Amino acid sequence: MVVGEELIPPGVGRAAAASARPCSTLLSQGGAACVPAPSSAVPPSVPIGRDRPAAPGDMAGDHRLLLENARQVVLVCTRGERFLAGDAVRSLAVLEGASLVVGTDGFIKAVGPADTIQKQFSEETFEERIDCSEKCILPGLVDAHTHPVWAGDRVHEFAMKLAGATYMDIHQAGGGINFTVERTRQASEEELFSSFQQRLQCMKRAGTTLVECKSGYGLNLETELKMLRVIERARRELDVGISATYCGAHSVPKGKTATEAADDIINNHLPKLKELGRNGQIHVDNIDVFCEKGVFDLDSTRRILQAGKDTGLQINFHGDELHPMKAAELGAELGARAISHLEEVSDEGIAAMATARCSAVLLPTTAYMLRLKQPRARKMLDEGVIVALGSDFNPNAYCFSMPMVMHLACVNMRMSMPEALAAATINAAYALGKSHTHGSLEVGKQGDLIIINSSRKAEEDTHPKCLTPPRPVSCKPLPLKGAF
Ligand SMILES: N=CN[C@@H](CCC(=O)O)C(=O)O
Ligand SMILES: [Zn+2]
Incomplete structure (x- = not known):
């Protein structure tokens, strides 16, 4: 197996990396599989997770987005791997019956079993909720x-x-x-x-x-x-x-x-x-x-x-x-x-x-x-x-x-x-040198994902018939106009 061990964030060891597998455990902030958001990823002054300025009628919330109760969430990997090669690429990490939360900064805050996420965030508000029953969530391509x-x-x-x-x-x-x-x-x-x-x-x-x-x-x-x-x-x-x-x-x-x-x-x-x-x-x-x-x-x-x-x-x-x-x-x-x-x-x-x-x-x-x-x-x-x-x-x-x-x-x-x-x-x-922020659905990564109708095994969802048309969600934090 070849995984990006040398690039895995501190605190996640080689053994953990080597055991990255389809999983059904909660992956959320503070959890064993947590990947901390890179501190340099979002400059302090950027507007958050928006492709347009806030408009009248937009709901403010504690969090940007809740994707609820997906039949499957294809995480791809769970241990902060920067790439998958060799044996590691033969099967990808998948959660069944799961939900995912994106924070107001546009980064993934939690992903895990739907009931656990529901309990964990029961007191919180969201700018947008999407019912993902009978749907599958994958990382944005x-x-x-x-x-x-x-x-x-x-x-x-x-x-x-x-x-x-x-x-x-x-x-x-x-x-x-x-x-x-x-x-x-x-x-x-x-x-x-x-x-x-x-x-x-x-x-x-x-x-x-x-x-x-x-x-x-x-x-x-x-x-x-x-x-x-x-x-x-x-x-x-x-x-x-x-x-x-x-x-x-x-x-x-x-x-x-x-x-x-x-x-x-x-x-x-x-x-x-x-x-x-x-x-x-x-x-x-x-x-x-x-x-x-x-x-x-x-x-x-x-x-x-x-x-x-x-x-x-x-x-x-x-x-x-x-x-x-x-x-x-x-x-x-x-x-x-x-x-x-x-x-x-x-x-x-x-x-x-x-x-x-x-x-x-x-x-x-x-x-x-x-x-x-x-x-x-x-x-x-x-x-x-x-x-x-x-x-x-x-x-x-x-x-x-x-x-x-x-x-x-x-x-x-x-x-x-x-x-x-x-x-x-x-x-x-x-x-592209961006696998610390993109390419998998892990806590701390950018909330870029696609939602598709799904009634099959996750890997079959990669068939173009299943992936077309996806509903893309991009939580890219946009730099201020004129700023770098
Ligand atoms: N091979 C060189 N460049 C492109 C083709 C660009 C073009 O034909 O306009 C390529 O990757 O295929
Ligand atoms: Zn080219």
Whole structure:
């Protein structure tokens, strides 16, 4: 078994971590399985668990939300694990006949058997109560890889692909990413925000409450910053959690070599991002590079990722997708949080990722859409790699739905249903460095969850039929407008 022992909060020991299993005991503040809310998670001045200001008629309460009497609550894990890998991912923690309380700060206060919660909170008031009889509650889904800010579309390329053109044929002829770059450079910030907002709403309707969002259709500093401002605005204003990724090395811009583009990123883009981050204007979490033959080679990739890491960004990049590049070996060496795609990863790369606890973000829509060979999910899982999932939403892979991604992962990559659910919750949150606050229903984590109709075993609820349409609840504490 591999669990995130070294990252488990103080007070929860190895033995407890190793025995994380489906449970039926009360998990509430002060309980053995309690995970204290990270003290840095909510700045003192943020408004609480709201996607809009309080309106007349809103009920004040001791707590934000009570979800009562669910047939099942799929906790995913119970001991503060930061990821699930190896044996730990074979079965996930589930409570039968349970209730869950979210506090006014937007964080989970208690989860446990319905009658115990009822007694414990009998004197308390709630802003909202939801009767969850015959329903199942799961953590909000986490989408660990998307390209959601762009203008124009590439529907015309679909016919080219059906006629036999490969992704790289189209890319080298100036289409693909380069086509989207042209359109995105021409688009206004307002136009980009408006389509991005609609896309986020579609993702949320499909159950996603935390999503990684990349720049990368600007390539020049001006347009990369425009995209990152759009992502920042959504991060502040919308009730979907966002992990922002700078992906200025998504393609080599016209007129530059890969080395020149890398120099520009290292000498101009990254220092500007650092300055804007310091001023509180743009918050970026991750750095990404498309490490691929004909795009950024291993050497340029290494230089850019190392410079990004030195700037304080988490490394999270595209590797070993169309050709074996030894990207996995590089990522493990650099301490990458995550590498996406990995259709062409080597055996040595898989072993290195398992040892380095570098997560694999697998993208079933892309392998399907481009008719690539499937990434070797089974081998990765068997070797103890932390496997996560992402939709890879982009103009080439137009999929908003993590339930569909999970389904493809099961059918095409032979993942089990618990593995797919862990990959779309706790492990996807790990890939974004956010599994201390997201990805499972544990006390102290953010109250992001989905409610679905349920009459079956919890694991069957991961079937897209059951997960569609979910009722998403996001208790994301929104930063004050203008604040960082
Ligand atoms: N492979 C590189 N980037 C994207 C595709 C982006 C695009 O084609 O616009 C991906 O992850 O699939
Ligand atoms: Zn991508």
